[in-house]
Amino acid sequence: MKKILLFLAAGTLLYACGDAAKTETAGNAEANTGQNDKRFDKYKEWFIEELWKVYPDWASTQGYHKYDSLLPLPDDATRQRELAFCRQHLDSLKAFDAEKLSSANKIDHQLIANQLNSVVWSINELKSYEWNPSGYNLGESFFMILSSKHAPLQERLKMIDLKLAHVPAYYEAARKNIKTPTIEHTDLAISQVRGSVSIFEKSVIDSLKSAKLDDALSKSITARVSEAVNAINGYAAWLEKEVKPTLTKETARTFRLGQPLYGKKFAFDIQSGYTAEQVYEKAMARKAELHTEMTKIAEQLWPKYFDKQKAPENKMEMVKQLIGKIALKHVHRDSFQAAIEKQIPELTQFTNSKGLLTLDPSKPLVVRREPDYMAGVAGASISAPGPYDKGGNTYYNVGSLSGWKEEDAESYLREYNHYILQILNIHEAIPGHYAQLVYSNQSPSIIKSIFGNGAMIEGWAVYTERMMLEEGYGNNEPEMWLMYYKWHLRVVCNTILDYSVHVKGMTEDEALNLLMNEAFQEKAEAKGKWRRVTLTSVQLCSYFTGYAEIYELREELKKKLGDKFKLKEFHEKFLSYGSAPVKYIREMMFEEYGLTK
Numbered sequence: 001m002k003k004i005l006l007f008l009a010a011g012t013l014l015y016a017c018g019d020a021a022k023t024e025t026a027g028n029a030e031a032n033t034g035q036n037d038k039r040f041d042k043y044k045e046w047f048i049e050e051l052w053k054v055y056p057d058w059a060s061t062q063g064y065h066k067y068d069s070l071l072p073l074p075d076d077a078t079r080q081r082e083l084a085f086c087r088q089h090l091d092s093l094k095a096f097d098a099e100k101l102s103s104a105n106k107i108d109h110q111l112i113a114n115q116l117n118s119v120v121w122s123i124n125e126l127k128s129y130e131w132n133p134s135g136y137n138l139g140e141s142f143f144m145i146l147s148s149k150h151a152p153l154q155e156r157l158k159m160i161d162l163k164l165a166h167v168p169a170y171y172e173a174a175r176k177n178i179k180t181p182t183i184e185h186t187d188l189a190i191s192q193v194r195g196s197v198s199i200f201e202k203s204v205i206d207s208l209k210s211a212k213l214d215d216a217l218s219k220s221i222t223a224r225v226s227e228a229v230n231a232i233n234g235y236a237a238w239l240e241k242e243v244k245p246t247l248t249k250e251t252a253r254t255f256r257l258g259q260p261l262y263g264k265k266f267a268f269d270i271q272s273g274y275t276a277e278q279v280y281e282k283a284m285a286r287k288a289e290l291h292t293e294m295t296k297i298a299e300q301l302w303p304k305y306f307d308k309q310k311a312p313e314n315k316m317e318m319v320k321q322l323i324g325k326i327a328l329k330h331v332h333r334d335s336f337q338a339a340i341e342k343q344i345p346e347l348t349q350f351t352n353s354k355g356l357l358t359l360d361p362s363k364p365l366v367v368r369r370e371p372d373y374m375a376g377v378a379g380a381s382i383s384a385p386g387p388y389d390k391g392g393n394t395y396y397n398v399g400s401l402s403g404w405k406e407e408d409a410e411s412y413l414r415e416y417n418h419y420i421l422q423i424l425n426i427h428e429a430i431p432g433h434y435a436q437l438v439y440s441n442q443s444p445s446i447i448k449s450i451f452g453n454g455a456m457i458e459g460w461a462v463y464t465e466r467m468m469l470e471e472g473y474g475n476n477e478p479e480m481w482l483m484y485y486k487w488h489l490r491v492v493c494n495t496i497l498d499y500s501v502h503v504k505g506m507t508e509d510e511a512l513n514l515l516m517n518e519a520f521q522e523k524a525e526a527k528g529k530w531r532r533v534t535l536t537s538v539q540l541c542s543y544f545t546g547y548a549e550i551y552e553l554r555e556e557l558k559k560k561l562g563d564k565f566k567l568k569e570f571h572e573k574f575l576s577y578g579s580a581p582v583k584y585i586r587e588m589m590f591e592e593y594g595l596t597k
């Protein structure tokens, strides 16, 4: 799951515009539409330039390096500047009638407005800069400058030298911000911030050896690295020795967001047509549905796997034991990557023969062993080029199990058993993330690649899992369906967990009970999920929300279009709008089909 975050953070989804010319609105001349769009395209270019000036650090992580030498301090002056920037651009957006823009631009217009409103709300209401000490971490932005290939190393080190000069003041400002932190984010900050030191002490300093720098610059960087490291360690020590001891259940802020903040954050981050509470209700209903289906399958399969042995009275226990047995069917640790490589053409073949989606054969997916810098978290992920690196390759990274202890590898292989491994490949590759990426690349929009909707991206991948099985992938084997349901329960329970913990006060014991006894997870996974939900909010809902909205949209269109509904056409139209919130895609599909909402 962490990998998925990484995939999103890499911000690679270049977007495809819909058929721009098609979306004239009544009474609006085509020429006029073109004019508006041209004006808006110009505006977007300017907006992005301005955005990177306000957020140079973010720009570096997106592969935009013009402002690498800048490091704004996280202080009140900077926040006022951000607010002014947001107000100015919210005003500029009003100069465009979104209804008169092409569908691609209309979505960009909505995404920009949402982003700006979200920043204003975060600064004025959410205020995580006061309670999340782990938000002050410069490791990634320095690393991105150092590891990028956009300029010779000497040039990049010059930028790093200038940027380094601000690090002590940065942590000075960070300390002033912290008011009532949560215990959880304070602990995270203490370990993570210290972890970032090696990027300075090791990566930056090591690179000095291979770059031919003049003495003065080399000395300056060495001195500034040491000051930066002191500032970072000083911040961590301050948190540990002065802040942490004052934090008790009574004095610290709770990690639970609470209803008002959660509801708003959900609206900004997910951009769903539903409220958080509605999605929670949907997830609860889906869980009950899945349990019913799983029980049916388990009753049917029990004798096949346990012969005459009596099944447990408790149905959930029966399902759990059966899953444990079926999971024993898995590939050997040495052929894990080979098994994935072999499945990609099979998934392509199935998708083509069933006519589910047109796949572009000129853009093959490269399966590779996970590069070293990603190592540590096994699993699979897609890494695609960022918005400023259009020529880059797209890879399917597969975690290597070499060097793993036998029992760890065995437990991992049971998790990614014969059945789940196929579902994982559907999700990550075909027709999941990778296929969506190819579609969105057809007409790139930097706006969508930076502000693209995570719920739509994850929702699509989750949707394709079910769609493929419904279309007969896996020959309707009951084992495949049972394993799919277990896998799907994870995203369903992520949503239930997130909402329950942040809004309804669910305790750790209740959470572990949900994950282990109702979603059939191992204790280690459940504990990890608990930790994640104490440190993040809303993001865990994106998978299920996107999935539910896409699935519902499909069913709705099926009903409305009757015989005229074509699955392939639905998929291709749906993907043609790029990584936009599903509710906007829905609006535009209804418009294209001439349907009333």
Ligand code: ZN
Pocket: 328, 330, 410, 413
């Ligand atoms: Zn085994």
Ligand code: ZN
Pocket: 004, 427, 433, 458, 461
């Ligand atoms: Zn995913």
